[in-house]
Amino acid sequence: MYRETFPARLKKARYDTGFTQREVSKETGISQPSIAQYETGTREPDIETLGILADFYEISLDWLIGTKGSRKQ
Secondary structure (H helix, E strand, O other): OHHHHHHHHHHHHHHHHOOOHHHHHHHHOOOHHHHHHHHHOOOOOOHHHHHHHHHHHOOOHHHHHOOOOOOOO
């Protein structure tokens, strides 16, 4: 479930907030290539990076990784 859900939800969160990958990179300190790889599912973030992304987009980790939970924190 996680591997299928996470990339699409991460990309949706970025689109919903109106940021480019480059802008997310600048604001979070996560490299733009890493963000692109997370969104395509070719790479998975560590737990700290998951937290940074969830906080940045103001979304719950449950929603982001596809477990039970609501979209908002």
